[in-house]
Amino acid sequence: MEPEITSTQDNQSKNAHFINGLTPRSRLFLQNHQAWLEQRMAEDFKGDMLEYEQIIRAKMERKLEKKRQKIIAFVRSDLEGQLDSLKATLDAIVADAKKYQWCDHCGKLAILNCCYNFSYCSGTCRLLDWYKHLEICDKYPRIEVKNEGESEKRV
Numbered sequence: 001m002e003p004e005i006t007s008t009q010d011n012q013s014k015n016a017h018f019i020n021g022l023t024p025r026s027r028l029f030l031q032n033h034q035a036w037l038e039q040r041m042a043e044d045f046k047g048d049m050l051e052y053e054q055i056i057r058a059k060m061e062r063k064l065e066k067k068r069q070k071i072i073a074f075v076r077s078d079l080e081g082q083l084d085s086l087k088a089t090l091d092a093i094v095a096d097a098k099k100y101q102w103c104d105h106c107g108k109l110a111i112l113n114c115c116y117n118f119s120y121c122s123g124t125c126r127l128l129d130w131y132k133h134l135e136i137c138d139k140y141p142r143i144e145v146k147n148e149g150e151s152e153k154r155v
Helices: 002-020 024-098 123-128 130-134
Strands: none
Touching: 123 130
16 A cells, blocks of 8 residues: 555655646646536536436336236225125115015004005004005005096096
């Protein structure tokens, strides 16, 4: 290592001796040229840094997009699994509900049947719904009554 230090020192002393031996005009030229080189190197360095920044940013954006896609796929898969589970639960509830008949008037569990289409939870609901039901009931015979000036009616 000693020889390198001395050679560096020798080079510095040679450069100093060389610069001291120059005319003021040559010295000014060298200083201007050195300033221009330093500015050019700084601009090149800045350009390189911007280029590296763009490359790194593009890599990070690609990585981020891949992670985003993985997260979306995971969440979608999880939600689809939950949806399938909820559909199965709903199907079981609907199948269970279809085992029963429901009151056509209030919607409660029916215990009385009138005809094929109508069921009721109580006699009260049956009476409350009777006139609407009577229009289409097949269990009871239709009685047609004619009044003067009126068309036939079902009673």
